[in-house]
Amino acid sequence: MFVRAQVDYAHRAASSFASGGCGVRKLSAVPVFPRHQELLQNTRSPLGSRLAPARLQATSTSEMRESVRVSPMLLEEPVPAILEDIDTLVLDCDGVLWQGEDLIEGSKEALIKLREAGKQLLFVTNNSSKSRAMYVEKFRKLGIHAEKEEIIGASYAAAAWLKNQNFDKKVFSIGDVGVSLELEELGIEVASAEGAEGGPGCNVDQFKELKVDEDIGAVVVGCDQAFDYRKLCYASVAIQQGAAFVATNADSADSIGGRLMPGAGAMVEAIAAAAATRPTLVAGKPSPWLLQLLRTEFGVDFSRACVVGDRLDTDIQMGVDAGAKLNVLTLSGVSTWADVEAVQEAGEGAVPHVAVPTLSYLVG
Amino acid sequence: MFVRAQVDYAHRAASSFASGGCGVRKLSAVPVFPRHQELLQNTRSPLGSRLAPARLQATSTSEMRESVRVSPMLLEEPVPAILEDIDTLVLDCDGVLWQGEDLIEGSKEALIKLREAGKQLLFVTNNSSKSRAMYVEKFRKLGIHAEKEEIIGASYAAAAWLKNQNFDKKVFSIGDVGVSLELEELGIEVASAEGAEGGPGCNVDQFKELKVDEDIGAVVVGCDQAFDYRKLCYASVAIQQGAAFVATNADSADSIGGRLMPGAGAMVEAIAAAAATRPTLVAGKPSPWLLQLLRTEFGVDFSRACVVGDRLDTDIQMGVDAGAKLNVLTLSGVSTWADVEAVQEAGEGAVPHVAVPTLSYLVG
Structure with missing residues (x-):
């Protein structure tokens, strides 16, 4: 094409x-x-x-x-x-403004010039690890400026979609804190998900006994640096019970220090395989x-x-x-x-x- | 077709x-x-x-x-x-002889009759959690008989493939103990993989510092009930460094108590996404x-x-x-x-x- x-x-x-x-x-x-x-x-x-x-x-x-x-x-x-x-300008963040915690050369000055030229700036990122408020803080620490209203993260997009669907159940969230913060800010309850944490793994007997809160109506999946087999089991069973499968984004990896670091897409693929179904929605770009x-x-x-x-x-x-x-x-x-x-x-x-x-x- | x-x-x-x-x-x-x-x-x-x-x-x-x-x-x-x-008879085990730790009704008697009828029996399983020796023990505990020489597990098939390739480097193994036991039995060294364990997660800074043993020539992936993000990072980087990506099997889930429990395929898909490459070999059925x-x-x-x-x-x-x-x-x-x-x-x-x-x- x-x-x-x-x-x-x-x-x-x-x-x-x-x-x-x-x-x-x-x-x-x-x-x-x-x-x-x-x-x-x-x-x-x-x-x-x-x-x-x-x-x-x-x-x-x-x-x-x-x-x-x-x-x-x-x-x-x-x-x-x-x-x-x-x-x-609809600007991505990772790989455009910064790599991890390091500013990319010239991006700070470029943003200043773009603002001086009167351009509208929107920072649209598939990175779901931070809420919009947390992004404002990250921008500030790196010496650049952004308003919360200029930031659209994949977590926000996922939460906004659920809100748009008049979603009124609980969410099981796989992802860093950014996912839950955005959900909660829009008034969506995040399940505490007892049974999805607290163990080093999950064997057959533990899996048999795994009870998944019936009131979970959606599993929202972003990049989760504490992802493990037990969370995978919990998410898969919730989806098998009928919960919607919402991916914040499908980016499989980010370039960090010249190597690919696993992204949300890796977790999404694991869950999709385990639950034998594709995501209901991929919210990000x-x-x-x-x-x-x-x-x-x-x-x-x-x-x-x-x-x-x-x-x-x-x-x-x-x-x-x-x-x-x-x-x-x-x-x-x-x-x-x-x-x-x-x-x-x-x-x-x-x-x-x-x-x-x-x-x-x-x-x- | x-x-x-x-x-x-x-x-x-x-x-x-x-x-x-x-x-x-x-x-x-x-x-x-x-x-x-x-x-x-x-x-x-x-x-x-x-x-x-x-x-x-x-x-x-x-x-x-x-x-x-x-x-x-x-x-x-x-x-x-x-x-x-x-x-x-080339017989699968999970879902044929047993489900998890429970014998399926009649399978014990069926095996006895098949042996009495002089049939050659081969037990071929994609489950990579156990070595052949461990399977003999599982059969015994369930009251049925099998010789080690009648059992072909996906872990054994993966190890046999590496041996067949004259593989002489180390293996990073994702999977339960069955994988390493079969590798070691064929004289293949399993890397201790310092850095792939010991932390609750792996953030950007930890990922940057992650050193992967250059002598790892293959990542062998089975179902790992202690799978986590840090192992995912380590496996992905090893593959990016040139290690072969060997899946014991691609089964995405097993039926346990009427629900799908994540299998090796879920881990394989996560790693494939993270390292942006498909497995070199899927050893099992x-x-x-x-x-x-x-x-x-x-x-x-x-x-x-x-x-x-x-x-x-x-x-x-x-x-x-x-x-x-x-x-x-x-x-x-x-x-x-x-x-x-x-x-x-x-x-x-x-x-x-x-x-x-x-x-x-x-x-x-």
Whole structure:
């Protein structure tokens, strides 16, 4: 599937490149500036393998304009004008602003410049470990500013969906505290889930005796760093008893220190296998529910929005689904330029308009 | 895909039914004897849903003989003659001989009769929690007899595969003790895996510091009742470092007390998601490797063998792949008669020749 979109900025950036202006390269196996080499190489593929570089047919600016396919570009120098027609930036956090607890170089300054330019900023993260209030605190500790109303986490999206369904039972939550905090803030009761904790494992006899609160109407699954077999049993039985199976997100891993650290997707797959069923809802990117939230609750007009993220299958997929004016992949997280080429080559999956080493390349 | 097979026994059993002899029913939504109702209903579908009953075209014995499709039959009374041309029985354990720690009614007596009839018995289980020696002990405790040489567990199959590959590094093992015991018995070193245990979880900082023994050449994954996030991280990083990813089996759950208890497949899916890769080998049923083991190491001639199991996707699939003379589904475990109908209806997946409430129906 190739994306059909107007690519004015592609035209502009490509013209600029041709005239010796801002550095921009079309999709090809090009050498990149030495200082970008590490970022481009030191990111693991979420697709499991690096495929051959894509072969693009379009070779001139006019052909690019005429093409209905997105021809992703790798920006090697900042192109501030790229955001001229953009009112709103929908920004991912992990892999865009920071990696774990470390700010990505230039992201702090980039956010300041974007605010000075009057852009609406929305921080949309599939990371479910923190509530919105906890994110405000994380931003503050890293020396950057965000309002709670600018943050949409996958935990919030999951809780908002249950609220939207007039859910009135209890939730068994697998996930860090962010999940329960968001549920409770929307008035949804989180089950204490006696029997889901307190043991090193769960053998056959313990499983037989496992009683799951009949009043649990949903299991909400985010990344849980205290995930274990007993929780897996409890969640699976609750779902077998009829509880809805809500995943905050399906991200299988995050890039931490150059390695993949297991994400919510790993827990979701374990539970899906154990209970022999797929999730009722995946709340985070790229779900239609999240797009609906962004449009209706946050007033995003995607025809004047730029989506920025480090994953093709979540961030860029959401931007593509929304028909966003501009989709930007930062190469400071999970997906690599080789992944972009592979997706383009395969003709399946979401392709960004532009890839940049870091967020700062959008603002100069 | 429909199975092409000779169905002499089907002919015989069906004739017998028509003449008012042994009870046997063809695939249809028939009432079953009251004492079977519970067994037939109290088993969960591994397919996640119960579909409409299959509609079979064959209505007479001659049509059944002519059909190239297997027309599975539900036996309601014992048909001892069904094993006339059978030398070897390849028997699953969980769901066939026992459920958890409880013997299934009649299985002890059935095994005695099969031995008296001079049949070769092989107990082939995907359960990786026990070594062969531990299984001998479990058989003994339940009052039945088996030799170590008659038992082929998924742990043994995984260890035998590594041995066959001339594997000379260490293994990180996720699974109960059965996995390590089988590895060690074949002279394969099991890594102590410092860092994979000892903490309640694994946060970002701990993940960054996580050092995985570079000498680990394979991660072997079975069902681990002490599975947790830290083990998931360790296994994922070992695989990212290049270790082979060996699953003892892919069974996602076992039926325990009428509910699905998570199996090795749940752990395998979590690790596969986290490391963004599929297993190098799934050792248990229905892998080609296991068939090879059965044929070469245990001398099984499948043209004179009967495969008995409680799961369509593992046991019966293996029998179908092997071209076994007779594939028998026991309805005392995971798969149900409705699952058989659904698979037949869909035209995809393995269909048994015969379904029986319990093993004892094969011997009377």
